[in-house]
Amino acid sequence: MRILFSEAAVKARIEALADAIARDLPKDFLLAPVLTGAFIFAADLLRALHARGLDPGVDFVQLSSYGGARASSGVVALIKDFTVDLEGRSVLIVDDVLDSGRSLHFARRMTLDRGAAEARLCVLVRKATGRSADIEADYVGFEAGADDFLVGYGMDDGGRSRGLPFIGAM
Template structure:
């Protein structure tokens, strides 16, 4: 079967990705504690969340892990403009600090919805971290508290970012345009 995808152009090699994650962990560690619930936004944020929580553990921060499964893209390259919630928090977050972890801040809709859900569930504080921020979020979206990389306005794949569910597992961040 022929490869149905154009060849990705590497923008951030794996070593640079890991350096950015480590730098983020250094900035985040003083702002959280071991009772913090780190909640990844599935599915794309999983790769970043795994690396980030390990980097935080190396700094003595052993967060409690959870996930929210939200979707705004489906298999499309552009957001549908609405968020579907497939799975909510699994652990209680009332009265706790929550660190929401996402792969990319693009439209900002997923992050805004995750923050809304966490506050509605009684989180004492909600912090947000994204690996990459694209230059065009919607004005109503809250700015992330921590940003690893200012991404170009290109279609990104790898390190959790996908094209119709494919190419998430690439260790580099690449452009597919």
């Protein structure tokens, strides 16, 4: 494994993302982390937003297109749905990686279909891959190569390495 982004670099980047989000979104927006990979990133981002005077609601959605494999199956499955009403809300969907774009396209479309006023996307890492779906993130932490298999900071390899405090590539 090689370290792509150190613990200090991740912390600094989350602070910068929180600055941008605090400028753009209303104080009462909904933070919607995509489980399971985004839970660590979302927790640190939530604390950084709080330090800037924001107190967003939080609700989780869980999607799957990998099924434990290292490559997407191409089919997005809804595993855990939102539990709050999205009607008229500003929603920030937070995910670990933007790769093919299928999951985030699905999440954004589902959010808007349920009446959200807006659905913005924040990703920790955007991979330099061709997107299967027409989607771009509004907030991006880092860029990684198309062939980098990412672990750490919530991202895993078969359920392992999520707790690493940095982002590495296998």
